[in-house]
Amino acid sequence: MDRLTEMEAFANVVDQGCFTYAAKKMGLSKSAVSKHVSNLEDRLGARLLNRTTRRVNPTDIGLAYYDRARRVLNDAGEADALVTAMQRSPTGLLRVSVATDFGVSHLSPTLGDFMQNYPDIKVDMVLNNRFVELISENFDLAIRIGALEDSTMQARKLAETNRRIVASPRYLEQHGQPQRIEDLNNHRLLHYSQGSSGSVWKLNSPSGEFRQVRTAGSLSINDGQSLLNAAISGLGLAYLPSYLYSDALKSGQVVKVLPDLPPTKQGIYAVYPPGRFLQPKVRAFIDFLVQEFSHKGPENWT
Known part of the structure; x- marks a missing residue:
C-alpha cells in the first residue's frame, strides 16, 4: 500500500470523525479507507484509533502521529502546488509598498520593462513614508531601506546606498564649510520628520565612532526628495541617501559636506512575508529588481 495514502486516510478519519465522511472526501469506499487505516496500524504496530459505533477518536499515540502526518501531507500539497505554479507564467495582482522618494526616482521607471516582460501581472504600487504591515494590509512585498527591524519577514538585498551630508554651493558660500562634526551645531540642518531615529543624525566619525547630531530646526519634511530640493535651494544641510543626491552631486547642484567622514551604508531590500512557497x-518581481539594480550603488545612482 502507498504510505502517503495511508497517512491521508488516517488524517481524514481524524478530521471528519468517522470513516463514512472521510471516504466521501477522498472519493473512496468506506471499506477502502478502513483498509488503509488498518494497514497503517499493522505496519506501525500500534492502535491509532478508538472505534465506537458513533464516533472514531485518535488514541494518544494516534494524536501524536496525526500531528506529524498532517505536516507531511501539507508539505506534499505545497510541493504539488509549487510544481504546478512553476509551469505557469506568473500572473495576478502584485501589491508593492515603497517609500515615496525611492519609488518615484528609481522603482517606477523600471515598471514598464517589468510589465512588458510579464503582461499577466498587474502592479499596484503604493507610495508612502510609513511602515506598512505586509500581511494585515495585503501587500505582497515592500522595498525597505536601512536596518531591517522585523525579523519575522524574509528579505533579499537589492543594492546599497551611502548616506552623506550635502548642501548647495550657495549655502556654503554664505555660511561657510563645516570642518568638524561639532561645527554642524552652527548650521541649518534640514530635518526628515519621519526618520526612525527622530531628530538626530547618526554619523560615522573619522575614528570610527558613531556621533549623534540633533537636527531640530526651522524646516522639517517627511519626504527625501523634498529635502534634497530644499538643500538645492540653499535652505540648509541635508543628510540624504546617494540614490537621491547622486544626480544633483554630478550636476553641481549640491556638494558633499565633511567629505572625509566615512559614509553610512544602508541596504535596500525587498521584504516579503515568510513561507516556504x-x-x-x-x-519574478524580486529577480527583476536584483538584475535592474545590479550596477547601482552604493555611491553611483545616476
Missing part, C-alpha cells in the same frame, strides 16, 4: 509573481 514564494508566489511566482513575487519571485
